Amino acid sequence: MKVENVVCPFCGCLCDDVIVYVEDGAIKGVEKACSIGRSLFLKHREDLSLPSIDGRETSIDEAINEAVNILRDKKHVLIYGLSSTSIEAQRKALELADLIGASIDQTTSICHGPTSLAIHQTGIPTCTLGEVKNRADVVVFWGSNPLEAHQRHYERYSLIPKGMFVTEGRRGRKLVVVDVRPTPSSRAADIFIQVRPGEDYEVLNALRYMLKGGKLDGEVGGVKVETLKSLLDIMLSAKYGVIFIGMGLTMTRGKYHNVEAALSLAIELNSHTRWSVVAMRGHYNVSGAGMVLLWQTGFPMAVNFSLGYPRYSPGEYSAVDLLRRKEVDAVLVIASDPVANFPREAVRNLLSLPIIAIDPKRSLTTMVAKVVIPTAKVGIETEGTAYRMDGVPIRVKKILNSIYPSDEEVLDRIIAKIKGEERNA
Amino acid sequence: MREFCLITGRTIKQGITLHDGKTTEVYRNEVGIVYLNGEDMEELGIIEGSSVLLKTDYGQVVVRAVKGDLPKGMAFMPYGPWANMLTSANTHGTGMPDLKGIKLYIYPACEEVWDWKRVLEEVKSVEG
């Protein structure tokens, strides 16, 4: 069976033109997806997780019961992950957090969290990826390597496609890449600007200063002022420019200040011509996790419900900080692998806590979790909404059956049980 | 001792092997890895594909060294459990730990590249 226009549940590009061939209940072929997307579809049945308690295989029902026991008894639970599941499940996770007075954080806190912090401070002029395709004549990738992290980004949205007002496609666009090292993405660029690690802020500061008419000489952040001047000229000559920002800004020294500087530059450029900023979001629904958190709590991540209402404090209720300070007594992980993704110090404390892991696949987290609840993979075995990196919501599809329930169902059952017990008490 | 700057990031192979499973050999081969500048490798006496011991203020790990297109003094590792043995959990009040731009020291090693079990052992063993 040929399934067309399948949405790839891997990265924030959320490509929705993938063709998948299904035979005998398994995926036999994939077209149009990038190499990572192909791997995701074709190897989807490999290394799956099994329901277990303390490493002992068990039934889904028992695993859920054990999870309920932990969540009911503990005083301060961390709910973490969310970026690789559907809106429907994310909603339930928030309802649970509200119900049990937990802290809830999503993977964005170690991804584009600083971008949210910067938006609090400055706002953001942004656009959907179709605007980039149709209008952008200058695109700047700053601290981002799409050819490895978002492989079809150039092809589908930002560089190659012929748009309504950029009729020549690649030839109608200038590509600038700013990074601390050459990457496959920078090799495709018209201009590559190599910044000294940790000095993006200074470079952005210099660009803004020159935009305001300030004079500089010498070099800033390892870049000649001459080079920056010509970059600024390119930016000013653009009809519609877009800066894509990546982890190169959010994870390096300066963090949200770096992003704030990039956003401010774009805002200030709008007094001359049109510029937007788009964050290169990693997981396919990390954008969505932020959206649900925002509409239910007002905040995009790092929310605590201990006092019965949402409080926001990145650096306090964010997962890495809660673990580093060891301020929680249990962790519920949904569709994420903090044991593999967190810095060592945070992982060490995480390992000393009871972990409940809800995940279709085996991961380092499921290997050490007290309770493992396998679920159907969203976008392959269950449908749901996901938000692309630019906030466009797309319905991901179900193409195979699973013997396991969805994340949404598991969370719903946990909530029902906890509520039921509340009534009895 | 020479100081390097550790940058972590995505690679295609990391993304592909992720779907084989994080406990698999293929994943270790692509993620338990550090890319270095060729001249730096020569200076340190490190042979392409050999094991190196990496140390930062926050931890240590043994991975495979591979030549990469990098400026001198820079080391690049794919995101994953190996790189995270070396990163700092200090978020400076932002929620975002220091995952790029970390001071790194590199030593040739005869030990095999750590597997995920050894990585977890190391996580547990070190106090501080």
Added chain:
Amino acid sequence: MPNDSLIIKGGIVYDPLNGVKGSIKDIYVKDGKIVEDLSEEAAEVIDVTGMIVAPANVDIHSHIAGPKVNSARLMRPEDHLRDPLRRKNGLRSGCGFSVPTTFVTAYRYLLLGYGTVMDPAVPPLKARHALEELEDTPVLDKGIYILMGNNNILYYLLKKGDKKSAKLFAAWLLKSAGGYAIKVVNPGGTESFKWGKIFNSLSDDTIWGIKPKVVVDILNEVACEFKLPHPVHLHTYNIGIPGSYKAALDTINAFKDNRLHLAHLQYFCYGGDSWATFRSESVKVVEALSNYENITADMGQVIFVDTTTMTADTPWEFTLHKLAGGRWSNSDVELETGSGIVPYRYRMDNLVNSVQWAVGLEIALLLGPWRVFLTTDHPNGGPFYFYPEVIKWLTSADARKEMIEKIHPKAKKRIYLHNIDREFSLYEMITMLSAAPAKALGLKEKGHLGAGADADIAIYKPKGSVAETLSRVEYLIKDGRVVVRHGEIVDASYIGRIIRVDTGVDDSALSNEVRELFDKFYSVTFSNYKVEDVYFKREVVKRVV
């Protein structure tokens, strides 16, 4: 399901659409509808002797959900910090103030006696987002208006002179995005801003070489030919600036032969040719409107409060950002529209803000309650839960006088408000809040208490004044369920309906050319564009034309 039959006994009933002005009578409810009669044994009887019984309120224009509302939430953590709400009685926690979370939005609307709220500006590409938020805005019936005034495909077809395709496309768009009405915001202006230009006109050529008037005419025709229950919901050009009343007059003149709704009219009633000479010209606009019963409007009243402005009028938000300084967000949506967000504080000691405050009340008092409805263009003029303040000013000339003493001293010479003595009665106020907007929306089952109406009933305990009485319901019945009892929400566990129209225009009606434009220029495939039925699975009302 709680008791499905109710008798609301002994209340003083106000039902403007049925001409009931404060008669004591019982209201019977069965299966979510109001019925003529009911046997007492089967039903729950609620004794509301001495209380005011009215149709639940209807908000015709309130930005409560969707992409730009959420972007505004992201921009304002400090705003949420001031107004947290605890989880209690099974209600969800959240935050309020200028951009409340979805649950809090619903709870506060319910306590004000609302049963239906319309979100007036949703880009079709992101309609799913609005619908998902509305799913988390429980109990209320909700609808969305679809932004079309800057749609590139529409302009493309019009430029070709293919009016038929253009109309079919608009009707298809409305259906596929799950919309209830067509919304137009600064036609041509939002598109021009994508080119870095500020464009404000109905009769000049847009970037596409098409006059905005032509676009609105076509959309009016769509509304007419497809018998849409609500006409084009128009936010015209030149919002918020000195001299904006001319845009209102121009717009009224251009479309006087159509049914039309003018959104947040207050912002289009300013005179003067600079901020220094800024003044009210509400009287001229009211005069122009008084001849055309076919045109309705809502207030867009300003409250003196720190709020967050948000609109698809991107050039205006950029202008406001330059005027007010501080944060600015903008989001361009491919081929369709855009939106801008700027936090803004209306201040009593500011002359312009003082005039704005008066203008909203002037138009309402001069033209209400059947033609101009209560809104604050939430949250643009201020959060909706400040409506009781507005009601106070509409129902009490003394309360207005008191305020006029407090606002900027120079304002008095530039407004008409102090010369208006009219005070709306309880009956008129209920008309303005429920009957009139329901009628303008073409919601035949809403806004009245006659048999066959949805059993959305607001019951108030009479207090010292009309404003106090209407400030919080004692009971709210929604679809026959008792949602508020003794002034507290007791049941907010169901999600309410999405009200949308079905124009009957399916994919097959679109020309190949439109399909090709789609495939070439959108960043999503055609088959993944249309909003799937799953977003309407819960208690849909379809209104097939």
Added chain:
Amino acid sequence: MIVLQLKERVFLPLEAEVISVDKFAEAGSVDRISKLSVFYGRDKMELGEFFKIEGSIEDGRILIEGDLSKVKRIGKDMSWGVLEIHGDVGMHLAEGLRGGKVIVKGNVSDWLAMGMSGGLIYVDGNVGNLACASYWGEKRGITGGVVLINGSVGDDLGRRMRRGTIVVMKDAGDFAGAGVIAGTLFIMGKVGKAPGAEMKRGTIVLLEEPSSILPSFRYSGEFRPYFVDFYISYLERNFPIKFPDKLRGSYFRRYMGDFLQLGKGEILVCLD
């Protein structure tokens, strides 16, 4: 004086905004003070379950002893009296402080004195990140008061402060004085990256040359700012603090900035 002793170490966050002179005075007796509610994780509990409480609040003095590093929001919105803490203390100490004194003999975690408008804070040890900083999205940080820190502070010290004085005797992290609208910061040790970024007005006095000054600052000569002398002798007279001698009568190198904003702020670097 009323004395609170932590009975045993707490591991989860203990939300104790009730510990303030205002709230204690309102409660009155020790008995009623012990019944004030705190949150331990999600559990609502009583203050007396965690602290041994003795003495009287009549003179407006509170002394707390123990490892309070998990105890948050002590001294919230306090307006008078003296709150003395012997031991390390957790986040959000003295949030919204309006008056009175908060004295800490130990280290303080992040978010010290957010939204402070008056009063005095004295910290003997080190302070975490975002000390005296504006909340996310808030236009202005602290609007008054004096904060004296004997040790070092983390990043984002005094973000967007509107008025007030902050003295740090040792090092400050990155982005010290970012977005300052007005007010004065003294940093008597090393300072991290980008001091004064986006500052509008205000003064940052540095004892040591910073590792770099942002491109958007302009060097504007060397001079002897008498107000620094007056200022430090005023602070020394009134508060328990002693500035390095080098500062007195010294010449300073002056950088004006941040020219991305008004450009009316200054960074003064003490010359040898």
